[in-house]
Amino acid sequence: MFTTKSFIKKNKVGNYLKHVREHYIRDDIACGLQECESCFPVESFLSPDHENKCALFEFNHYIILDTNVILDQMDILEESILGNVIILHTVLKEVKHRSLPMYKRLYNIIDNPSRHFYVFINDHHKGTYLQQKEAELVNDYNDRCIRAACSWYINHAPKCRFIFLTDDSANRAKALQENIQSLSVSDYITNLNNNSSLTDKLSRKDYHAKDAAKDVFPNHLTNVELLTGIREGRLLQGTFRASRDNFLEGFVSVDSYEDQIIVQGRAGLNRAVDGDTVALELFREDDWVCPSDIVLEDEGVEDENVDDVISKENELKRETKKKRGAKPTGRVVGIIRRKWRQYCGILQGGIDGVYQLFVPADKSIPKIRVETRQAEFLRTQKLIVTIDSWPKHSRYPHGHFVRALGKIGDQSTENEVILLEHDVPHSQFSEEVLACLPKMPWIITDDDVTKRVDLRHLDICSVDPPGCTDIDDALHCRPIDPEKLEVGVHIADVSHFIRPGTPLDREAASRATTVYLVNNRIDMVPELLSSNLCSLRGGEERFAFSCIWEMDHNANILNVRFHKSIIKSRKAMTYEEAQLIIDDKTKQDSVAESLRNLNKLAKIMKQRRLANGALVLASPEVKIQMDSETMEPLDVEVKKLFETNSMIEEFMLQANISVAEKILEVFPDCAMLRRHPVPPSLNFDPLVKAGRHLGFEIKVDSGKNLAKSLDEAIKKDNPYLNTMFRILATRCMLQAVYFASGAFQKEDYYHYGLAVPLYTHFTSPIRRYADIIVHRLLAVICGSDATYPDLLDKKKTTDLCQNLNYRNRMAQYAGRASIAFNTHLFFKGKLQDEEGYVLYVRKNALQILIPRYGLECTLFLARKGETSNIFEYNEEDQTQKAGDVVLHAFDPVVVRLTLDSNNIQHEKFVLQLVKPVVDNFSVPGIDQTDDNDKKRKSPEPDKKKRKKKKH
Template sequence: MPEIAVRKRSHDEAVQSQRKFFKKTARGKVLKVLRERYLRDDVPCGLSLCSLCDTEQALPSKPLLLESRLGHDSFPNGHFLLPDTNMDLFESQLFSPSIILLQTVMDEVRHRSLPLCNRLKTLVESDEKTTFIFYNEYKKFGFRDTAVVRIDGETPNDLNDRSIREAALWYQNHVKQAYSTVKRKERLPTIVLITEDSANRSKANSQGIRSMSVRQYVEGLQISDKAHLLDLLSAEPEEIEVAHTSELSTKTLYSEYLPMASLVAGVKSGQLYQGYFNANPYNYLEGSVNVLSFHRPVLIIGREHMNRSVHGDVVAIEMLPESEWKSSAEEVIDPEIFDAPSDLLKNDNAEDSEEEVDTTKLQGREETLIMESRDRISLQLQPTGKTSLVNSNNDSLALQTVFATPVSRLLPRIKLRTRQAPTLLGQKILVTLDRWSINSRYPEGHFVRALGQVESKEAEQESLLLEYEVPYRPFGKAILDCLPPEGAQWVVPPKDPHNPAWRDREDLRDLLICSIDPPNCQDIDDALHARLLPNGNIEAGVHIADVSYFVLPENAMDVEAAARSTTVYLVDNRIDMLPSLLGTNLCSLRPNVERLAFSAIWELTPNADVVNVRFTKSVIASKAAFTYEQAQIRKDDPHMQDDLTDSIRLLNSLAQKLKQKRMAAGALNLSSPEVKIHLDSSESSDPIDVEQKEMKETNSLVEEFMLLANISVAKKIQEVFPLTSVLRRHLPPPKGNFEKLQDILQKCKGLSLDVSSSATLAKSLDLCVDSQEPAFNTLVRIMATRCMLSAEYFCSGSVSRDTFGHYGLASPIYTHFTSPIRRYADVLVHRQLAAAINYVPLHPSLQGKAFVERTLENANHRHRMAQMAGRASIEFYVGLALKSRGNKAADQHVQEEAFVIRTFRNGLGVFVSKLGIEGLVTFKRDVKFDPEQYTITIPGSNGKDIVIKIFNKVTVGISVEKDKNTQRGKVKMSLTKPIDSSQI
């Protein structure tokens, strides 16, 4: 039990040592930490008619609360809602009661999920919602002088529930006093505590607090569209219990999840292993989990062993005995062949029998497929296991059962009960998963909202953003209020050392600085310069937009930027991390406009050896903004002899030498497919064509200096702040990741791949060439890239020093400094660098590891989601472009050359390099499949067998058809050469 000590600070303030604990530092030193909390009398209630509280202490951007405008059967005199949160309901435009949101609830949501907390903050700041945050943790209630603290045997959840009930009780008494002063005593509004915890409701009601579940509250609302709100709710515990009882007679399909205590103990003892579940995109009966203890991913075969896992879940797995280890089936197995029910809607009476028949059919077929995989010859058996726990990171009022088909094929159909079934047909909808019974093939969920008709561009765009958790709501008033009041008219003030904008800044406006970016770039966050020095060396500078001047720590804009963490680039849209006034204007290093910058300036020898580097806040005036192509033309034109062009040539010369040094140190030159979508210039912006992106020498010029800046800054901040530096690393991949690629190269091309180090891998990749096929080397590099681990942000004090390195760049230390407009990690690095050069003190939030770790965990997640959203957007628009191109073709499909990159028992995986897309060619008849040699053999029409193996070039026909899951256009491929797959 924590120690409590109270002493008076003033007439309205008391301080207590709320918690004492011991903390071990990274160096092993044990510190005693004593945290104090200050309790106040002047924390306002936020009620509009209250004359007892100091309303000036209320949130200035939000109006004070009047009793709820929503009519309710149980509260004729009005009411205030004090909730224990239901996000889906609160986000509905139909739901607009007067809400008192407790600090306890906000803290609980923040600890549970940072993205969820940010959604809640957005709602609080929204002008459409009437919400007031009550800081009950700092309120000195009349019936006690200390904060609520845990008592013996009380869990943290019980403590929070007690805090919420105390606040509700205080409000109930406070309303009586406040309303009596305005002669409203006979019409007192009710304080209504909303919670899904039945025990908490029972305790609240016994204390005289009006409490009910969300469903009970919604059912009493006097609104016409009550059915929509009811659909936003998950089943009540009582309903779930009834449903569970009705399922006891059906066959158990899955094992019960282990209790959390058993899981924690199992992982700690090494009996269980933790990781992310990755569904096999080709075979819905297989998945895998990457576990560091094993050199290959752990294979999970069959629905029973997957135990209701869905792609991306954090799972705990139990290893099977080595005698039961299996190999991958190497077969395309699509659930659509047997998946049921085929109808979207069916009535309740038919539900159980249909699912039972369906389950029996599926189980028989699935068992056959799994048994077949045991006898298949494969390169190597994989460690095999099973899942023990999943932790997932949505005209009549009559309920009907609906089966919703998820956008992702890696997810199962979702069963939901809704009162709006007829209106949902043909719609893209948002669904929340509620539970997955051990007796059902399908998880259960509830409807959140409709996005629009399938295939409409608006619905597809929004569904894509939701699918990859991209925060895309407009910036709220509180965020926009953080921008300079001058708006777009803001300019760098005249030079004055006493002006905050000029304090300790270097005036670099006379330097020949320019930017080089992709076409139509609006958020220009980097610019460069180079000039010869009298001693024969070269001064080169990278100048980065000084975003941290405008984005101040912990204000509303900073909190939102931290939550979004990155700008997301889609084909025809950009979801900004910061308001566009900053990203595309005040922080964009436009030509011939003075801008605030953070500069890294090196002195280098002609051979690109760094003599020294310095960092400074600066004011610059870029002289030009070039595209990569414009800079390339300028550099290559012998008639261009001006100083700016000479500067570009100087930068290019240094960049080439910097790259040579990186490659000599073992840096990898990897590849990923990049394409350019051509959009119609009309208002429709429809895609009309697609082609490969062309990389120019000037692309590499910019890349090399951005890498140099990031490495230089990383060294500086880690030197000054060894425990809290924001860094980025790329861990070496497990050697097992390359085993299959090594075997494929050896057997199909007679080439070897040495993966003992990044340097040997780089040399090996250089030697993977085919004189007859120039694109072969790029293909191998793309395949090698997919064997790598992902790079990640980390806090320097949280990992050992020998794991700091960036494998792909062959650098012992690295960070992100060069794109603060679009990456929040860079904003943190700017703050740390500013403190490292003594420009400003380090902000308290960056002095402890906890904040840095939590923020970077979110940054890593958002970065992954942004990448996937960008790829999905390209895939969507490539499909539209091909559909447009195919409609103009006589045979209604496009012919393109492709490389074979996978062989299956019943098909081929192919990669169309010109379009940067992969596809699947499937065969209806059996073919001869040799998994050891990665070949398939097809009988030819002339009696001669046709052998196809990985890396062979084939011709495919590409058409676009509606995908059953996504309802978007889906690329479909068929083989046309060396044989027509429609005949197989």
């Protein structure tokens, strides 16, 4: 049956229109109770055998949940002790509307038969549907529908008992008036049997200050005040980023401002957490300050005691008083959207009682106050904690314990810790996702051949790092006539297997990128695709998307075409193998000739690119040699690069440029492109000052001049100097990001690092979701596939880009953290002297780069927060002077390197200066013999023996 609702509405021209809404009502929707004999039997996981044991009730019962319980207490609901839970459809819809992540977590529970959850479609049931009253708020209407469903269950099944859980005190009071037994989640959980671990997981949002408690932070403005202020231009909106070196400083990125806006002190930060979207009040220019040069760590242990914070705030004010080069400064006046997530870390020692301080592993996150009755055990564990609230009277945010990951120092948990710390999705692919994969054995049919260009006759090959199994790209080069060459870049056709809107597509979009750790890989797509059907393995037929150019021998592009194809790679090579083939003049086969032509063209292309102002930057990338049996690091070394690395890079860059031009031409408003913003000139100050000291003028007024300056910064007696300049230049850059073409002006499309007006990502769809979107756009252009609404929606593309940019940044950080962890393992128990270079000069420290291991470590010249009485800092020249010794950026040094494991949360390298010798500061050098060096770099003898026996 249908129920109707009519209402009159006045349109724009003054006429009154009658609207009628129909709502489908049924009388055959089952309650899901197995004890019920009146409802039509349906599949239900509710079970009369499951017992909910709460000391407040002498009877077994079913639980009905309010919306706020699911949104706030999901960590409790995921515990198996709770069962026979009825989820009303009204609640389910509201959860989905307010938090998609919570909705997904809830559905995982509902789908698990052992949890005994059941969804009751109350809003279409004849006995529980209610019409919304005129002028009734949606929230009040939903609450009324939920209570009506509770009453219906009580009357429908009088032999069963029902408990309604809600943390909304007003709704709970109304429920009790309507004879519905109702409790808060806290009251219910604290009275459950065996509840010791559950009470720690309660989300407690209703904190009350002690009578004598003073406000630590200013009030936040109301939502109305924030929106009005932003609309009128009095307030700015941006993303807050906390400093990792100074807990009293942060920065807000605002789209309309070139520079990040500095916020300092309690009032300035005002309870913002890294990643939050905040509203900001900008100070007058007279009140702007410079970023601090000092390191300040939060050593507080008491929530109410802010004396040490005030002391450090005063120290910060002394250091950041207005100086030349001050940057825009402001204060946070409200939070527009929280970016809180689950955080990994440990409990801080030395605190008694149920209230403990949790120290996140991520230094940009503040300590979190948690309540627990198992602190003694949890102090031995790595934990996950989430933030619930941050009252203005509390020095720290309040949160709750989620789960323990494992014992502190246990290597088996470290990968998971790294992934969780960096918010990397890494759960197993669901059955729903795996069901989207093609059935095996997979074969290419005659129908497939007719829809694609058959290139299986070409001498196509791939060149990748050793051990690569997710091979995205392959190339070929063949002469067309004496004046022309045909060059093809063939990219795995992942979009053939991942169709828009499927569970597999949604999962890949959420993950956004493959994450590479030292001894693990978190795939964006299931292994059947990443390492098999999409991987362009040697000797196997595969689907590809091909970009094919006609070029002359000077690498000028005469023509370009795109099409889907079928290829059969002749060989999958490593960079080193391809280099050996190119260099071995005795090899004259077609693959060798193809590689030599590709290499020749790539050199011309690179030279032309650099002449146009493209930057050659550098970063100390390292490779960790792992023991195949114990998975312990045996050695750390800088990666070796070959000409073939550059060869592959050039053709991938050109393919991305050619595709960007094509998709923008056809889709000017929704093409997914990649831009690299021009850095603010102030970013280059450390680079310019370091160059001036060494007699080089580093010009930063344009990318072309910067590239030329870097090329000229060479000294014969210091071959590593130029690499140092390029590493420092890399640190001055902003991050490249994905964007929808219609969201920016064309002048903002520019890619500063590559010096090209247009760029995108097309060449790695196995490991990057952006490339899949680009493939879909290109497939529409080629007539190989149909479009769909989301592909042409600029707003949805922009939202997708935000997730891609975030996931890519986190994946990058996770990879670095994995390398750092394994490097720490390698150096445990070692003491050695190493040659290094000063990378940065700071007020109380030197940043030292150790090229041999790609390490960047801090050499403190004084205790943190203090000024050295041995060294004298010159801010203008960026130098540290001690007697006759003056240290500048890029100066060579010798340092003693040890690993400090006293702080198990943040292990760090401790450096001591060996050379140059500074009285009362430097330490004498260690005489390292060849035998010691071999011992340091070789595996233990018993490991060698085991390896021999294995072979």
